[in-house]
Amino acid sequence: MLLIEADAKQMLEDAGLPVPGERSLYAPGDAVRTPGGPVAVKAQVLAGGRGKAGLVRLVDAAGTADAVAAVQALLAAQGTTALVMAERQIDIAQEYYLAWRIDDLEARPVLMFSPHGGVEIEAHGESLRECPVDPLRPVRPQDLIPFFREAGVGGRTLGAIARFAADAFRLMQAVDADLVEINPLAVTPKGDLVALDAKVSLDDNADVRHHERARLVSDTLQRAGMTPLELRAAGQGFTFVELDGDVALFTGGAGLGMALVDMLADAGYRAADFVDAPGGSGTAIFGALSSLIFARAERDDVKAIILFLTLSATSLKGAVESILDLLKVQAPPKPLIVGLVATGAAEREMTRSQAQAAFEAQGHLCVTELDDAIAALRRIAPPDGVLRA
Incomplete structure (x- = not known):
């Protein structure tokens, strides 16, 4: 089951991984009350390319009227089953791509990383590096330091991103996911890491171990279309x-x-x-x-x-x-x-x-x-x- 961004970010947050704050999820007919200040408004669709499709809007106005209008416009553009998430914007100094996936041929998890994150990640395919790991051993931050250093990460970000990747791997194991993708993984001007977008795919074969999945909005959306x-x-x-x-x-x-x-x-x-x-x-x-x-x-x-x-x-x-x-x-x-x-x-x-x-x-x-x-x-x-x- 592929999760909408709101569900994926809640999983990250529950695991202690940093995500933008003050998130709100809206459906048609809901009263919209977004926080003041810059807000990111995103349609919750199970497809990529939302930015290019006009389904992500950044509202920089200090007041909430523009943010409310953006939420309502994206709801109207999607129909009766629409969902829109609004969250606090984050200042960005650097964007990375980071993901854990299961390599079916190798039968083991693989860490993927690129120093070029964001909407144009496909244009930087040559920069994507992979690091396979032993599924029977824990992944520790210190084990990933050489991989990220060779990928060009340095300074205080090196340790922070190694810890983030190790924590993301533990999340992947805990929820029985076959993909945890963060794009972009942002570095703020203060050097903090924040997952600006998240894509999580759960292994359906593990449903029997995870009755909590029935409470996910993504599960409801999936069943509504079945x-x-x-x-x-x-x-x-x-x-x-x-x-x-x-x-x-x-x-x-x-x-x-x-x-x-x-x-x-x-x-x-x-x-x-x-x-x-x-x-x-x-x-x-x-x-x-x-x-x-x-x-x-x-x-x-x-x-x-x-x-x-x-x-x-x-x-x-x-x-x-x-x-x-x-x-x-x-x-x-x-x-x-x-x-x-x-x-x-x-x-x-x-x-x-x-x-x-x-x-x-x-x-x-x-x-x-x-x-x-x-x-x-x-x-x-x-x-x-x-x-x-």
């Missing part, structure tokens, strides 16, 4: 995204799902959903996901259903039986094409051939290749005749 089926999936702990398409998909793994989405588009179809049932999931999840896919396929815009699973660790027998149990009480609302690939431990209780035979016994077409699934789809439900990009 369909009933998406909310149902979220409540069961897996990913389901509704799309405007004509083929309902049930795939095991996000990579396979994206490949099928692309193959469908090349063949003249569109996916009606995207689902992620990651490897290692309990077998009961397959029955629950099948129920969601069938609910999506009941609508008139869906022509067929493709169920394609590639399993190497999760038991093929458990997955197949959970889906077959559903098929016994709920026939698929549209023609069903089943693709199965299983290797290693997945076949310890049932082979792929046995699984295919079980589906074919109920009258469902089985394939083993993605191309064969698309070919079968063409026979069962031809595309409209115009290839869609």
